[in-house]
Amino acid sequence: METTRHVTATIYIVNDGATALHWHDRLGIRVPPGGHVDRDELPHTGGLREVREETGLEPTLVHGTEEIDAPAGQVLPRPAHVMLYDINVHSNGHVGHQHIDHIYYARVESREIDPAPNEAGPEVWNWFRKEELRASDIESDTVTIGIEAIETVERLA
Numbered sequence: 001m002e003t004t005r006h007v008t009a010t011i012y013i014v015n016d017g018a019t020a021l022h023w024h025d026r027l028g029i030r031v032p033p034g035g036h037v038d039r040d041e042l043p044h045t046g047g048l049r050e051v052r053e054e055t056g057l058e059p060t061l062v063h064g065t066e067e068i069d070a071p072a073g074q075v076l077p078r079p080a081h082v083m084l085y086d087i088n089v090h091s092n093g094h095v096g097h098q099h100i101d102h103i104y105y106a107r108v109e110s111r112e113i114d115p116a117p118n119e120a121g122p123e124v125w126n127w128f129r130k131e132e133l134r135a136s137d138i139e140s141d142t143v144t145i146g147i148e149a150i151e152t153v154e155r156l157a
Helices: 043-055 130-134 140-156
Strands: 004-015 018-024 029-031 034-036 060-062 081-089 095-107 125-129
Touching: 004 043, 004 140, 018 140, 029 140, 034 043, 043 095, 060 140, 095 140, 125 130, 130 140
Parallel strands: 004 095
Antiparallel strands: 004 018, 004 034, 018 029, 018 125, 060 095, 081 095
């Protein structure tokens, strides 16, 4: 059996020492904004689009990618992490579907979440400070990366 892999992008948005996570009904967990990268998108532009759609906020990527003089190319923002997530695991152990998730950090100027009409409403979103993430029952990878995002944005601000 073949495993289907999709490219996804996630952006941990940070404002005033906190990151925004929303309750994802289907998964039953809290996650940052993100989703599938469209065929005509690069991972970081897909992630930026997802943030705009899901939150209505305008993110500014924060990354340490150095510019390189490349006449025939361009430097892309380096993700903080690239993760492989099993999405659909069958009873026989075969993984039918995976996400190759490019994880970025961004700064936003507001906490006023105003999603696009087809997205979940602002009531599913909460802002979490580092100590709130540590004290939560949120998935360990989300806690670790969320804290790292807050610290990175604060350091590079």
